[in-house]
Amino acid sequence: MATDRLGVGFIGSGFITRLHIRSWTSVRDADVRGIWSPNARHAEEAAALARELRVGEAQAFNSIEAMVQDPAIDAIWICGPNFSRIENLEAVLTPVLDGTAELIGVACEKPLGRTVAEANRMVALVEDAGVLHGYLEDQLFAPGLRRGREILWKRGAALAGRPYLARAAEEHSGPHASWFWQGPLQGGGVLLDMMCHSVEVARFLLTAPDAPRSSITPAKVSAQVAALKWDRPAYARQLRERFGPDVDFNQSPVEDFARATITYEDGKGRELISETTTSWSYVGPGLRLRAELLGPEYSLRYSSLDSGVDVYLSREVQGAAGEDLVEKQNAEQGLLPVIGDEAAAYGYTGENQHFTRYFLDGRQPKLNFHAGREVVRLLMAAYMSAEQERTITLPAPALETFVPQVAQAPSDT
Numbered sequence: 001m002a003t004d005r006l007g008v009g010f011i012g013s014g015f016i017t018r019l020h021i022r023s024w025t026s027v028r029d030a031d032v033r034g035i036w037s038p039n040a041r042h043a044e045e046a047a048a049l050a051r052e053l054r055v056g057e058a059q060a061f062n063s064i065e066a067m068v069q070d071p072a073i074d075a076i077w078i079c080g081p082n083f084s085r086i087e088n089l090e091a092v093l094t095p096v097l098d099g100t101a102e103l104i105g106v107a108c109e110k111p112l113g114r115t116v117a118e119a120n121r122m123v124a125l126v127e128d129a130g131v132l133h134g135y136l137e138d139q140l141f142a143p144g145l146r147r148g149r150e151i152l153w154k155r156g157a158a159l160a161g162r163p164y165l166a167r168a169a170e171e172h173s174g175p176h177a178s179w180f181w182q183g184p185l186q187g188g189g190v191l192l193d194m195m196c197h198s199v200e201v202a203r204f205l206l207t208a209p210d211a212p213r214s215s216i217t218p219a220k221v222s223a224q225v226a227a228l229k230w231d232r233p234a235y236a237r238q239l240r241e242r243f244g245p246d247v248d249f250n251q252s253p254v255e256d257f258a259r260a261t262i263t264y265e266d267g268k269g270r271e272l273i274s275e276t277t278t279s280w281s282y283v284g285p286g287l288r289l290r291a292e293l294l295g296p297e298y299s300l301r302y303s304s305l306d307s308g309v310d311v312y313l314s315r316e317v318q319g320a321a322g323e324d325l326v327e328k329q330n331a332e333q334g335l336l337p338v339i340g341d342e343a344a345a346y347g348y349t350g351e352n353q354h355f356t357r358y359f360l361d362g363r364q365p366k367l368n369f370h371a372g373r374e375v376v377r378l379l380m381a382a383y384m385s386a387e388q389e390r391t392i393t394l395p396a397p398a399l400e401t402f403v404p405q406v407a408q409a410p411s412d413t
């Protein structure tokens with residue numbers, strides 16, 4: 001299947017699909033050509049956004065199968081909710097397996113699965129079908145973080161020795177859709193939702209730019225989770241008013257704080273430490289990503305809110321609530337940071353350029369479903385550590401069937 005321009009179809013038309021579409025204005029060799037979502041109106045709106053931004057002659061499809069079978073579609077980006085991952089991938093691959101469609105690749109949003117068992121199934125499905133696969137972890141493509149890592153490894157590590165400690169954090173005031181707050185649907189709370197990013201960022205910083213991810217090996221995980229804010233009666237009520245009775249933090253709260261320490265070993269048996277922390281209980285200007293990398297004679301510091309642009313709005317300016325300054329914005333008055341191009345700053349632009357190039361060249365991305373599964377395994381080890389209040393030594397075969405307590409439906413317990 002030779003093509004010099006990749007036609008991409010999206011599954012899901014929600015928050016993340018729209019961010020991807022916005023990033024596409026800087027993706028040269030691919031077009032957004034299809035959207036499928038159970039909500040046809042939303043699919044039409046997302047397709048219209050793509051056309052308006054001139055990133056492709058996108059059309060809404062009636063089914064995943066029809067989208068995959070359309071000759072204009074060469075690759076699929078899976079951006080549906082976590083609870084639909086496996087059914088979405090099965091629907092993508094069925095026409096490929098029965099010979100009614102050709103597909104170059106599938107890229108999947110985080111997390112790859114809600115459990116290791118689900119991630120295993122994703123890997124097996126995609127490999128059986130013989131299509132290329134990519135794991136969409138945008139933050140590894142955040143330009144500042146990437147450049148800082150490159151410089152520290154080239155100038156610092158080359159002369160002073162490898163870095164030994166990485167810290168990564170992602171925090172905001174809570175997700176935008178009801179299913180994220182429901183443990184069985186999402187697969188957990190903030191640990192699964194956001195620590196997937198921080199764990200991967202810390203591993204990325206600790207890995208030499210040209211080395212394979214297997215050059216450092218996770219050896220143990222120690223973690224803690226807590227419900228700090230959203231199970232308080234007034235906040236639980238707020239959630240119910242916003243999302244309806246399905247989000248009941250009096251009866252079934254999920255964690256809104258998590259931290260994990262992962263000890264890695266490098267090829268020489270030396271210890272490296274990854275410290276990650278994440279929360280839905282941070283009230284600041286909006287989404288905040290932070291990272292640090294420490295080595296013998298050098299360090300790196302990154303914060304997404306140090307954007308270089310602030311605006312000031314006095315108390316006389318009482319505008320409507322919005323997210324026009326920064327994702328998950330919490331205020332419209334005072335001194336506020338602005339992010340010039342969020343799709344680029346968080347890494348979506350670089351990520352979509354990357355997977356487009358690999359798929360067009362017929363190459364298997366290194367950031368693939370295996371990588372996504374490794375992230376899920378580390379997150380499950382973190383849940384297990386938090387639940388059992390002990391350090392988990394890896395490899396731990398029990399992780400293959402582990403389901404966090406918060407992800408279990410009441411009837412499972």
Ligand SMILES: NC(=O)c1ccc[n+]([C@@H]2O[C@H](COP(=O)([O-])OP(=O)(O)OC[C@H]3O[C@@H](n4cnc5c(N)ncnc54)[C@H](O)[C@@H]3O)[C@@H](O)[C@H]2O)c1
Nearest residue numbers: 012013014015016037039079080081082084109110111177
């Ligand atoms: N990389 C990131 O930083 C990032 C940020 C946000 C979300 N995500 C991930 O992207 C995915 C989607 O999140 P979102 O924020 O866009 O959620 P969302 O709730 O805003 O949108 C979900 C979309 O999926 C559709 N949908 C519902 N049921 C479906 C089904 N059975 N099959 C396919 N689609 C279905 C909905 O109609 C909606 O269009 C999640 O897996 C989430 O973890 C990643």
